[in-house]
Amino acid sequence: MNFEAIKSIYAFEMARTRRTLLQSIVSPVITTSLYFIVFGAAIGSRMQEVEGVSYGAFIAPGLIMLTLLNQCIGNGSFGIYFPKFTGTIYEILSSPISMIEIVIGYVGAAATKGLIVGTIILVTASFFVDISIQHPFMMVLFFVLTAVTFSLFGFMIGIWAKDFEQLNLFPMLIVPPLVFLGGSFYSIDMLPPFWQTVSHFNPVLYLVSGFRWSFYEIADVSPLVSLVTVLGFLIVCLSITAWIFKTGYKLKN
């Protein structure tokens, strides 16, 4: 293992985060605070409790997931796309470093940043609503697994994307509908039966549901099913990444 190289890539990516502190940390905090003000305080005060939990508290896990997904996909994809775009990827490719090490460096940094932002959101949320965490271990497990899985997913997008439009396709066009329709802001019980069925095809539903269960023990699907879904998606992402590196897809001619 070339640990120095992993350390270098990780430190390089984290330095990028520090340089763009405003955009990386402050902006998601502001966005989430706005959600809490609008959905939690303004609208939430007129909403009834959801399964014994106040509406503001109910949406907190969903909002954290929303931010986590966006951050991880965004960071994971940008981290590898940008060197491809500027050409500095030559240095990574010509270094004595295996593909596994490249992934650990980039995905590790993207996941770390996602977790930092997610934690900040959690703390921010606790200023607006009462948060209780019933299953801290499961909460951390869901949190970390989701961060790693979606950073890896982002990494794949970064390799696949051939321009900025493709790079932004997932974070801007595909993730928001999945998150909004995945029960971040409501329990799917509230939906008509047809849309409940449709929702079950949405992978984000399982993430949010499992994550929320670790907070309040309320869930749309069994937490075990949630866990298996995340693990399954992680395995799919790992397999695709392995294939990318084996074939050099879009990285090497």
Place this chain on the structure above:
Amino acid sequence: MAPIVSIRNLTKSYASGFQALKGVDLDIEEGEILALLGPNGAGKTTMISIICGIVTPSGGTVTVGGHDILRDFRQTRSVIGLVPQELTLDSFETVWNTVAFSRGLHGCKPDPALIERILKDLSLYDKKDTMLRHLSGGMRRRVLIAKALSYEPKVLFLDEPTAGVDVSLRKDMWHLVERLRASGVTIILTTHYIEEAEEIADRIGVINHGQILLVEEKKALMAKLGRKQMTVELAEPVTAIPDALSPFGLALSGEGTRLVYEFDSSGERTGISSLLSALSHCGLRVKDISTEQSSLEDIFVELVGEGK
């Protein structure tokens, strides 16, 4: 001594069907400076990219220090330094950080003293905290070199190191190459500037259309292919070359005042004395005689021209 880089029947075809390399064989000796000359698109960069691990070969083998570049990539890439042709650098990093980053990527522990020395050698030390996007083109070129030297490679590839570089920096670059060679580094450089190859290389390889046309000691190459030219300045102009001089294959120029004779300087008989006596036989008075040797550039143009 076994060559430090050994290339056997290396081929590369792109998905578009373009064949960038068509079976290249080349041995590079430890400690030498090899210049690869060739026009744009000849395959120079493709070859270097394959050795460094940026491009996957279609066929053939390359070993560096006895290790296969694909199987033992960690060993080979640890000893290879690459200064790419394009000035590709992160815009928002500082000089110091980007050089330290390269060292880390190659698995070396941080060594601030070494980086300081490299930056000083390249006159970059006072810019160490400057963001890369604020640097001039010449400075960026130096940073790329500093990055490649940061892990003390044994084989250094310089892909057109002096393209778009001013004269003084080019001279600096040549001195640097000399110093590196003195410390035992093997250097492979590609260039368009024949003058550069002529100045610093030990051996010269000419590559065109994905094939090595020749690899020779520079001196041997110049002696072998170098043609000499003798220009005879006449006291009075002539309208035509006298028949008696036809065996010499002279060319008439300068409105009839100059006769140009080409000969092979390595040949046993250059034919100069017989030409001179033939001239006086024809009653032509010679005012001046000058000779000049063809440069590497002429040799190169001739070789590449033949390949067409």
